[in-house]
Amino acid sequence: MKVGIIGATGYGGLELIRFLHTHPEVEKLELFTSSDEGTIFSSRFGHLLTIHDDSLKKIDEDTLASFDVVFTSTPSGVTSKLLPPLVGSGPKLIDLSGDYRLKQPELYKEWYKKEPAPFELLQESVYGLTEWNEKQIKDAKIIANPGCYPTAVLLSILPLIKEKLIDPNYLIIDAKSGVSGAGNKPSQATHFSETNENFSIYKINEHQHIPEIEQAIQLFTDVNTTVTFNTHLVPMTRGILSTTYAPAITGVTEKQLNECLVETYKNDPFVRVISGASSLGTNRVKGSNFCDISIKLDERTNRVTIISVIDNLVKGAAGQAIQNMNVQFGLPQTHGLNLVPLFI
Ligand SMILES: NC(=O)C1=CN([C@@H]2O[C@H](COP(=O)(O)OP(=O)(O)OC[C@H]3O[C@@H](n4cnc5c(N)ncnc54)[C@H](OP(=O)(O)O)[C@@H]3O)[C@@H](O)[C@H]2O)C=CC1
Numbered sequence: 131m132k133v134g135i136i137g138a139t140g141y142g143g144l145e146l147i148r149f150l151h152t153h154p155e156v157e158k159l160e161l162f163t164s165s166d167e168g169t170i171f172s173s174r175f176g177h178l179l180t181i182h183d184d185s186l187k188k189i190d191e192d193t194l195a196s197f198d199v200v201f202t203s204t205p206s207g208v209t210s211k212l213l214p215p216l217v218g219s220g221p222k223l224i225d226l227s228g229d230y231r232l233k234q235p236e237l238y239k240e241w242y243k244k245e246p247a248p249f250e251l252l253q254e255s256v257y258g259l260t261e262w263n264e265k266q267i268k269d270a271k272i273i274a275n276p277g278c279y280p281t282a283v284l285l286s287i288l289p290l291i292k293e294k295l296i297d298p299n300y301l302i303i304d305a306k307s308g309v310s311g312a313g314n315k316p317s318q319a320t321h322f323s324e325t326n327e328n329f330s331i332y333k334i335n336e337h338q339h340i341p342e343i344e345q346a347i348q349l350f351t352d353v354n355t356t357v358t359f360n361t362h363l364v365p366m367t368r369g370i371l372s373t374t375y376a377p378a379i380t381g382v383t384e385k386q387l388n389e390c391l392v393e394t395y396k397n398d399p400f401v402r403v404i405s406g407a408s409s410l411g412t413n414r415v416k417g418s419n420f421c422d423i424s425i426k427l428d429e430r431t432n433r434v435t436i437i438s439v440i441d442n443l444v445k446g447a448a449g450q451a452i453q454n455m456n457v458q459f460g461l462p463q464t465h466g467l468n469l470v471p472l473f474i
């Protein structure tokens with residue numbers, strides 16, 4: 131397979147490279163840039179010396195048309211304009227940004243404060259939450275790879291909503307992320323001296339992943355609801371931990387909740403259900419494509435605590451994107467993704 135990456139110099143792009151270099155079906159990997167044409171990739175990213183010594187190429191529609199797959203890992207507002215000429219030109223398109231996730235253009239405008247992608251393409255794109263949308267992903271021309279937070283949240287709550295074990299009307303989601311979630315562009319919010327030894331909440335009730343989570347709940351469970359979703363920045367590089375609080379439906383037991391998760395994901399190689407965990411941390415999935423989920427029913431309040439952990443750059447971005455590519459090409463989902471978590 132001939133694979134191209136636009137945005138290869140960013141964090142998501144670098145992770146795509148890390149996995150695609152070990153992928154058994156990838157014969158050619160070409161990297162594209164909007165700002166650094168001609169630079170030898172390993173001269174800029176020394177850790178890739180002898181692994182990727184080719185130069186960065188200019189983004190060019192005709193060149194890209196000859197590829198089997200093109201991943202775009204660019205800031206929001208880029209692929210809404212970049213991808214339309216490429217649709218139908220040859221390659222399957224897998225977009226890691228938020229530009230093709232929301233079906234309603236006005237929602238994108240409202241939450242991203244940018245101009246949306248063309249309406250027809252928004253309708254044509256397929257939401258790439260692999261474990262929940264495999265059939266549609268197989269035939270998709272454009273895959274809208276899910277956001278990092280929505281991936282962690284949705285994988286953990288969708289089964290329980292679908293099986294009517296929790297009340298979807300009172301979902302409170304409290305999520306925390308490492309700083310790499312904000313990308314490689316330095317900013318005040320990601321400045322070392324302001325993130326180190328600090329723990330902060332941000333975008334309070336205004337996070338752009340709120341409509342994405344609500345849309346996906348509707349898509350996969352037919353439930354129309356709103357969620358309270360807040361995000362926190364943790365002074366670490368990678369990882370997301372999401373905690374959702376939801377009322378259990380009266381009479382539901384912790385055993386039923388666990389069984390529901392186990393049953394849902396019994397054939398999914400990257401979702402691990404941890405029964406009865408008393409603690410769960412991001413280091414158990416670091417560097418890997420795993421999503422680990424655990425639940426606990428508080429019998430005193432009849433509320434369920436639903437916890438999930440992912441690596442934001444892997445299952446939350448590049449790993450899931452490659453998992454989707456594997457599905458599209460009829461390959462095992464694990465191809466190129468069989469890495470053991472780093473843990474320390
Ligand atoms: N970081 C994360 O954990 C996650 C990120 N995402 C989303 O994935 C996308 C990429 O994220 P991330 O890798 O962190 O971002 P980065 O900011 O680290 O990298 C983005 C890359 O995009 C390229 N780029 C910038 N502007 C343009 C442009 N106008 N046209 C073409 N390419 C451009 C740049 O490379 P160059 O200058 O070489 O062109 C840059 O290195 C974003 O939309 C992000 O929201 C999704 C899930 C998780």
Ligand SMILES: CC(=O)N[C@@H](CCC(=O)OP(=O)(O)O)C(=O)O
Nearest residue numbers: 227228277278307308309311312
């Ligand atoms: C820590 C941090 O800042 N995370 C980013 C995640 C952004 C992201 O992945 O954005 P899209 O999925 O919308 O492209 C944020 O909260 O905005």
